Amino acid sequence: MQAGAAAEPHIIVLNRSQPADRMRFTLCHELGHIVMHNFPTPNMEDEADAFASCFLLPTEDIRPAFVxxxxxxxxLASLKPEWKVSMASLVFAAKRTGAINATQAQYIWKQFNIHKIKxxxxxxxxxxAEEPRTVSDLVSLxxxxxxxxxxxLSTMLKxxxxxxxxxxxxxLPGDGKARRAHLRIIQ
Structure with missing residues (x-):
């Protein structure tokens, strides 16, 4: 990109028919590309996967779940709803934290195949699936x-x-819906 040139906005398209854990990983994977890759590299897919894994399951945060x-x-099944990631993502995180070694990970992958859950x-x-609300909540506020x-708002947002x-x-006035606030104060 030339100095002073305006960057085009990034567009990420998700398949809503995917399970929510896969959508979350895909979104973080694509965010990894936005953050790390201005141009293609040979390892960019692995790097984006590693970014997504560390973003969703930070090593120091997930480590106690395996200790x-x-x-x-x-x-893995019990941790999936808590961390909102796939069981497969948890295997990679367990390996990254040192909770399992390569041989143990390979055994788990074989179990995935045997139980047809890969x-x-x-x-x-x-x-x-989570619905993004922050921007709508700010507008409502x-x-x-x-x-x-x-x-x-129309003037500010053009x-x-x-x-x-x-x-x-x-x-809008006359649409028959009562306006409601989305934000709550929790103490």
Whole structure:
């Protein structure tokens, strides 16, 4: 890119039919590309996978989950809903933390194949996909608590009012929905 040239925005497209754990990993993998790769490199896919793994399962945070425990399918299944990642991602994290060695990881991969869960983990372990809310919550805060009007937001965002309302889930007058705040104070 030339000095002073405007960067094009990045677009990440996710397949909503994937399980939520796979969508989260894919999103972090693509974020890794945005952060680390201005141009293609031979190892970029492995680097993006490593970024996603460390982002979702930071080594020092996940290490206690493995300490003093046998890393097997049962443990991986119990950690999946807590960490909201695939069992496969947990195997890589266990290896990265030193909780298992290469031989133990290979044994677990064989167990994945035997139980036919390598490509599709048990559906009963699936969890709902997260819906991004931060930006919509901030817009709601500005309107409901700070007194900004839809017109004010439209001017600041350089969008027409209908487009702002649709993009940020803002109720327009006469649409029959009661406006509600998304933010909660938790003590």
């Amino acid at each position: 003093g425990r046998r890393v097997d399918l049962r443990l 490509l599709r983990e048990p559906p009963e372990l699936d969890f709902e 500005h309107i409901n608590d700070m007194g900004y009007t839809l017109s004010d 969008m027409n009012e209908v487009e702002v309302a649709k993009t940020y889930n803002i109720d």
